[in-house]
Amino acid sequence: MEIFKIEGIILNTVDFGDANRVVTIYSKEFGKIEVNAYGCRRARSPLSGVIQMFNQICAEIKKSSQVDSIRDADILKFYPNLTADIERLSYAAIFFEIVNKMTLPKIVDIGIYNLLVNALPVINKKNPQIAALIAIAQFMEFTGFQLNFKKCVRCGKIIEGDASLSLTEGGTICKNCSHGAVKGYSYPENLRTTFETLLNFNWKSENQINFSLRQVYAAQKILFQYVQNILGQELKSIKFLRQIQG
Ligand SMILES: [Zn+2]
Structure with missing residues (x-):
């Protein structure tokens, strides 16, 4: 045996x-x-x-x-809080469903393992929406499907000021390249700062997780939509969150 x-x-x-x-x-x-x-x-x-x-x-x-x-x-x-609080549970479940659906079996990635280990206690204890969002944003960087949040995907310039974001083109489009018409999301400077903060968040630090709720919802909308576009399906856990939030 x-x-x-x-x-x-x-x-x-x-x-x-x-x-x-x-x-x-x-x-x-x-x-x-x-x-x-x-x-x-x-x-x-x-x-x-x-x-x-x-x-x-x-x-x-x-x-x-x-x-x-x-x-x-x-x-x-x-993580007892996860099962005691249905909203906390559903944010954790969204993160887990994304990791499960977007990883292939038997490919070792210690970065993904560490992210799971580090993120769970924070989702269990702090604001679960923000913690799960950080976890999902950081996870996407391991997948090869990461969005480019910093540089224009058309001309390669570092984005300054307000811009647009296209999921089909894989990231940010600067003002010069967009000519005012991009099929996608408006990507104001404060949303870019939010994404940078999500991506650079250090799980080991005792930093307060502090974001404006408005930016959190904007970032969440983009990330959820992007993941579901890639997978070509609505995630069960996202649907469930929508149901419990009415
Ligand atoms: Zn450009």
């Missing part, structure tokens, strides 16, 4: 059979993996309570010619 150990964060779970779950884990060692957790929904199972979305776990995985399975697991960290 071949066993290997991982440390990871549970991105998603899907129930199957009487008491089992398919578990998607973003692991430090192997990137995103999918494993089965047999019996984990039985109250008496040693995996009961461990195999939940958002938990950071260490686990022993049994290799199989079909789907590998979790033999044993322990919780390293869990």
Whole structure:
């Protein structure tokens, strides 16, 4: 029997059979993996309570010619506020659904792993909308689909002052190039500053997360739309957030 150990964060779970779950884990060692957790929904199972979305776990995985399975697991960290507060939960779920949908299996990326590890406690404790937005903006930088927030995508000049932003062209368009007509968003200077602050945010610092609500909503609208354009679908978690916010 071949066993290997991982440390990871549970991105998603899907129930199957009487008491089992398919578990998607973003692991430090192997990137995103999918494993089965047999019996984990039985109250008496040693995996009961461990195999939940958002938990950071260490686990022993049994290799199989079909789907590998979790033999044993322990919780390293869990985030009780996420399950106690539905709005907090939905912002965390949006971040996780984006990471899950936009990563390929078994590609190791310690940057993504660290982002998950660093962002979760902040989403759990501080303003979840802003924390999730920072996490999503920073995650997109790992995907190869990052928007260019600083330079004009047409002429390459560093943007100064107000500009436009085109999702189809991949970022900012300066005033000179736009000739007043760009299919996209207006991109005023204060929104650009907001994006720069999101991207440079250091999770380890005790900095207050301070943004104007207006800029946060503008940035969120752009990022959510952009991700959904790339994926070609509406995300379940974004739809859910809309429902609970009415
Ligand atoms: Zn330009």
